[in-house]
Amino acid sequence: MTTEAPHGSYHMSPDEFRRHGHDVIDWLARYMEDVGDRPITPTIEPGQIRARMPDSVPEQPEPFDAILRDLDEIVMPGITHWQSPGWFAYFPANTSPPSILGELVAAGLGVQGMLWSTSPAATEIEEVVADWLVDLLGLPEPWKTTGPGGGVIQMSASDSTHTALVVAREQASGEDGKMVVYASEQAHSSVEKGAMVAGYGHVRLVPVDDRYAMRAGAFDAAIETDVAKGLIPVAVVSAVGTTGTTAVDPVRAIGEIARAHGLWHHVDAAYAGTAMTCPEFRHYQDGLELADSYTFNPHKWMFTNFDCSLFYVADRRPLIEALSIVPPYLRNEASESGQVIDYRDWHVPLGRRFRALKLWFVLRSYGAEGIRHHVREHVALATTLGERIDSHPELERIAPIPFGLVSFRHVGGDEATDALASAINDSGWAYVTPSTIDGRRFIRVSIGQTHTTAEHVDRLWGLIEEVVGSR
Amino acid sequence: MTTEAPHGSYHMSPDEFRRHGHDVIDWLARYMEDVGDRPITPTIEPGQIRARMPDSVPEQPEPFDAILRDLDEIVMPGITHWQSPGWFAYFPANTSPPSILGELVAAGLGVQGMLWSTSPAATEIEEVVADWLVDLLGLPEPWKTTGPGGGVIQMSASDSTHTALVVAREQASGEDGKMVVYASEQAHSSVEKGAMVAGYGHVRLVPVDDRYAMRAGAFDAAIETDVAKGLIPVAVVSAVGTTGTTAVDPVRAIGEIARAHGLWHHVDAAYAGTAMTCPEFRHYQDGLELADSYTFNPHKWMFTNFDCSLFYVADRRPLIEALSIVPPYLRNEASESGQVIDYRDWHVPLGRRFRALKLWFVLRSYGAEGIRHHVREHVALATTLGERIDSHPELERIAPIPFGLVSFRHVGGDEATDALASAINDSGWAYVTPSTIDGRRFIRVSIGQTHTTAEHVDRLWGLIEEVVGSR
Numbered sequence: 056m057t058t059e060a061p062h063g064s065y066h067m068s069p070d071e072f073r074r075h076g077h078d079v080i081d082w083l084a085r086y087m088e089d090v091g092d093r094p095i096t097p098t099i100e101p102g103q104i105r106a107r108m109p110d111s112v113p114e115q116p117e118p119f120d121a122i123l124r125d126l127d128e129i130v131m132p133g134i135t136h137w138q139s140p141g142w143f144a145y146f147p148a149n150t151s152p153p154s155i156l157g158e159l160v161a162a163g164l165g166v167q168g169m170l171w172s173t174s175p176a177a178t179e180i181e182e183v184v185a186d187w188l189v190d191l192l193g194l195p196e197p198w199k200t201t202g203p204g205g206g207v208i209q210m211s212a213s214d215s216t217h218t219a220l221v222v223a224r225e226q227a228s229g230e231d232g233k234m235v236v237y238a239s240e241q242a243h244s245s246v247e248k249g250a251m252v253a254g255y256g257h258v259r260l261v262p263v264d265d266r267y268a269m270r271a272g273a274f275d276a277a278i279e280t281d282v283a284k285g286l287i288p289v290a291v292v293s294a295v296g297t298t299g300t301t302a303v304d305p306v307r308a309i310g311e312i313a314r315a316h317g318l319w320h321h322v323d324a325a326y327a328g329t330a331m332t333c334p335e336f337r338h339y340q341d342g343l344e345l346a347d348s349y350t351f352n353p354h355k356w357m358f359t360n361f362d363c364s365l366f367y368v369a370d371r372r373p374l375i376e377a378l379s380i381v382p383p384y385l386r387n388e389a390s391e392s393g394q395v396i397d398y399r400d401w402h403v404p405l406g407r408r409f410r411a412l413k414l415w416f417v418l419r420s421y422g423a424e425g426i427r428h429h430v431r432e433h434v435a436l437a438t439t440l441g442e443r444i445d446s447h448p449e450l451e452r453i454a455p456i457p458f459g460l461v462s463f464r465h466v467g468g469d470e471a472t473d474a475l476a477s478a479i480n481d482s483g484w485a486y487v488t489p490s491t492i493d494g495r496r497f498i499r500v501s502i503g504q505t506h507t508t509a510e511h512v513d514r515l516w517g518l519i520e521e522v523v524g525s526r
Numbered sequence: 527m528t529t530e531a532p533h534g535s536y537h538m539s540p541d542e543f544r545r546h547g548h549d550v551i552d553w554l555a556r557y558m559e560d561v562g563d564r565p566i567t568p569t570i571e572p573g574q575i576r577a578r579m580p581d582s583v584p585e586q587p588e589p590f591d592a593i594l595r596d597l598d599e600i601v602m603p604g605i606t607h608w609q610s611p612g613w614f615a616y617f618p619a620n621t622s623p624p625s626i627l628g629e630l631v632a633a634g635l636g637v638q639g640m641l642w643s644t645s646p647a648a649t650e651i652e653e654v655v656a657d658w659l660v661d662l663l664g665l666p667e668p669w670k671t672t673g674p675g676g677g678v679i680q681m682s683a684s685d686s687t688h689t690a691l692v693v694a695r696e697q698a699s700g701e702d703g704k705m706v707v708y709a710s711e712q713a714h715s716s717v718e719k720g721a722m723v724a725g726y727g728h729v730r731l732v733p734v735d736d737r738y739a740m741r742a743g744a745f746d747a748a749i750e751t752d753v754a755k756g757l758i759p760v761a762v763v764s765a766v767g768t769t770g771t772t773a774v775d776p777v778r779a780i781g782e783i784a785r786a787h788g789l790w791h792h793v794d795a796a797y798a799g800t801a802m803t804c805p806e807f808r809h810y811q812d813g814l815e816l817a818d819s820y821t822f823n824p825h826k827w828m829f830t831n832f833d834c835s836l837f838y839v840a841d842r843r844p845l846i847e848a849l850s851i852v853p854p855y856l857r858n859e860a861s862e863s864g865q866v867i868d869y870r871d872w873h874v875p876l877g878r879r880f881r882a883l884k885l886w887f888v889l890r891s892y893g894a895e896g897i898r899h900h901v902r903e904h905v906a907l908a909t910t911l912g913e914r915i916d917s918h919p920e921l922e923r924i925a926p927i928p929f930g931l932v933s934f935r936h937v938g939g940d941e942a943t944d945a946l947a948s949a950i951n952d953s954g955w956a957y958v959t960p961s962t963i964d965g966r967r968f969i970r971v972s973i974g975q976t977h978t979t980a981e982h983v984d985r986l987w988g989l990i991e992e993v994v995g996s997r
Contacts, residue, residue: 064979065896065897065900066623066976069555071623072626072627076548079630080547081544083543083630084540084541084543085540088540101646103646103650104647111658112658112659112890113889113890115893116892116893117890121890122886122890122891126631130647130883133645134645134648135637135644136637137635137644138635145644148636148637148638150636151537152543153538153593154633155630155633156547156550158629158630159550159551160553160554162831163557164605165609165619165831165832166605166607166608166619167616175572176603177604177605179573180575180579182576183576183579190582210875210877211875211876221723224725231701232701244876245876251849251851252692252724299854362879377722378722378723380718380722381715382715383770383961383962383963386962389572395572403684403685403688403874404684405716406825407832413633419592420593421536422585423583424585425587426536429535429536505537
């Protein structure tokens with residue numbers, strides 16, 4: 056029944072892996088050297104990559120050199136270069152050399168960290184880096200795994216927020232269809248999506264102030280109105296750094312209102328969490344000790360490649376109660392002793408790869424000072440760009456710059472704003488995100504890509520001046 | 527404000543990456559060469575890895591060589607070697623050289639595939655490999671992205687099953703608390719967990735026959751009983767290869783009953799899906815054209831490192847309707863044209879890494895014949911081991927062997943069975959999973975690790991004979 060294999064097997068040997076592995080490393084090193092020279096967005100039509108690929112899996116093995124050649128010929132023409140230092144779009148999704156090498160080792164070890172016992176190092180290193188980050192970001196001490204809370208790595212902030220909403224739902228009582236989640240009008244779409252996925256009947260988007268931060272009084276009033284209607288307020292998500300403009304919700308005021316009404320308070324600091332490595336930004340997260348859960352993504356600004364979203368809870372018991380199901384093939388002595396963490400019970404999936412390894416590599420390779428240095432550099436560059444915009448009569452900043460995002464528009468209106476964004480993006484080497492707020496167009500310039508420096512922001516400003524004129 | 531960086535930055539340069547990258551590749555090649563000689567499970571106590579690590583992030587950068595040294599000194603003593611050819615525990619969680627190199631490239635490119643437009647190649651290659659697998663596994667043709675359905679890569683089968691249950695819930699009407707999900711008593715824990723996370727009120731575990739497959743008649747009867755109670759039957763999950771014993775539920779009969787009562791039918795072939803590369807196993811999936819969704823994990827038996835779970839739907843519209851939320855910063859021309867797939871709308875998370883790349887590398891590097899060869903070899907080895915067990919008076923097989931899992935016990939009872947499992951696991955080089963079924967202990971021997979050959983299974987049999995005697 057079995058077919059004849061070349062050399063007895065179809066596996067690439069360790070020696071072949073060594074040779075091809077060196078080739079791939081060299082290929083990536085060259086990519087790091089020239090990514091800034093590549094046009095950031097591909098100029099292709101839908102279906103064009105697909106059309107270059109055959110209709111079925113090849114019957115026979117192909118040599119690895121052919122695969123690597125197709126990486127250049129088929130894949131690269133369809134790649135958007137998120138790792139270009141001219142990347143000012145969305146938020147950064149940074150990778151970095153030590154992170155890449157950590158991911159490589161994790162892929163090679165191929166362990167499952169679903170239980171402590173299925174690979175103890177995967178769990179314990181995750182505990183340690185989660186605890187390290189509590190101190191590094193100035194988060195509440197009880198969030199450490201050595202206290203009543205703890206941190207776990209999930210895939211994305213969407214998963215973390217969804218998990219928080221599931222635990223909150225389980226803590227509440229009543230019909231799911233009557234339950235309400237609150238967030239500001241500027242909250243990330245993952246709040247609405249997570250609430251929908253978790254079966255909540257209502258998402259109440261609370262009005263914001265002129266800085267796009269949630270109006271705490273409006274939140275309080277919304278709760279009263281909903282209770283009067285017979286609905287059940289269950290959870291609130293506040294943002295430290297919204298996606299639209301990095302607005303900072305009043306975490307303490309929201310936390311106090313949430314406590315008074317018995318709501319679960321989840322804080323979404325997916326992007327801005329990394330800034331808290333620097334004490335001067337921590338006033339933005341004042342009141343975290345009133346939160347029940349919190350998420351931030353090292354895979355955004357902390358030089359750790361996707362996926363790596365930290366999710367913290369102040370008390371791990373309701374989380375584990377909501378998510379623990381133990382079939383017989385997963386029973387084991389270590390788990391039953393209660394001495395270990397089984398991270399399987401901290402999120403929806405069962406299997407999990409060794410994501411803590413790359414974060415450990417990054418934290419040690421940069422050191423706390425290295426991360427702070429680059430964060431401060433990015434924020435300083437954003438601040439400087441904001442000053443240039445403020446002093447230019449054709450441009451108008453629309454929001455404060457607490458971190459690395461600059462939000463502005465052309466005073467000439469939506470068409471002029473879109474034309475400016477297009478001119479920047481058509482340059483090929485810089486890429487920004489045009490968006491809409493309060494029914495008007497604006498441009499988001501997010502400064503935080505791993506290798507973005509003053510040179511790149513100056514060049515971006517030059518490009519803007521080409522369109523709007525020098526002052 | 528910013529601190530002085532050594533050489534202007536804290537980043538590892540491309541040249542340093544090249545040097546350290548070669549070191550890591552060489553380290554992994556050596557690991558591949560010697561993993562079979564390492565004791566599979568570590569002999570450490572809870573907290574022992576943690577105790578070797580400092581209490582906080584180092585302030586200053588550490589040299590990469592120090593990190594690599596700690597990989598040997600801190601990490602490796604706590605690793606369970608899932609990639610050992612003596613791995614017979616749980617199911618395999620295989621990696622392979624081409625998969626590792628695909629993951630490495632994906633980490634280096636660091637693109638986000640949430641929208642087609644955020645990196646078109648990531649989406650189109652995912653579409654293509656998902657469509658390739660429809661043919662390679664003999665799945666229904668309409669499941670291709672070129673038809674009404676389509677496949678997407680999720681993190682785990684738990685995520686895929688949870689997603690199916692959310693879509694099913696949204697298709698139904700009534701109170702979540704009255705909704706029922708059906709699965710066999712032998713279904714994976716992810717069904718109960720997914721149903722709980724999705725807010726279903728009830729999970730009905732349907733009795734199984736003497737081969738541990740769901741009794742279709744009992745499923746039909748359970749629906750009638752629930753309807754009579756005023757509950758709302760919404761979804762059923764059938765298994766092609768249960769986790770306990772790789773039992774195969776009657777997919778066609780379950781599908782017909784599900785259609786008759788308007789239930790969503792999700793098929794979980796997480797492990798066994800890979801076997802369908804060989805036509806001789808496809809009778810086990812007869813009736814798939816009646817399924818609404820389906821999942822299988824290349825990260826189990828298809829030599830593709832975790833995470834890589836394929837999720838297919840027969841009709842993509844209800845999936846996208848349930849999961850699509852479009853904030854202004856994600857609007858773009860390509861999406862609005864309707865000409866592209868935006869995989870963000872196919873699962874809970876927003877961000878997604880380029881997981882299709884490693885699967886593409888694996889499929890091309892092995893070719894269809896290479897995958898079939900190793901699958902057939904594993905199944906043949908399992909069949910031979912089953913025959914040896916059948917012919918040994920002290921051993922008793924408890925379930926058929928449709929794929930690569932051998933389930934058996936010692937005729938001397940639970941203690942003798944556990945003692946045999948312990949003797950195998952204490953050997954250090956082979957690792958099996960002791961479990962419980964029908965209140966009695968048994969041993970699961972899963973033959974499917976990438977590098978497991980006859981040599982390893984013979985050696986395992988020798989070890990079993992050392993305990994129970996030669997026949």
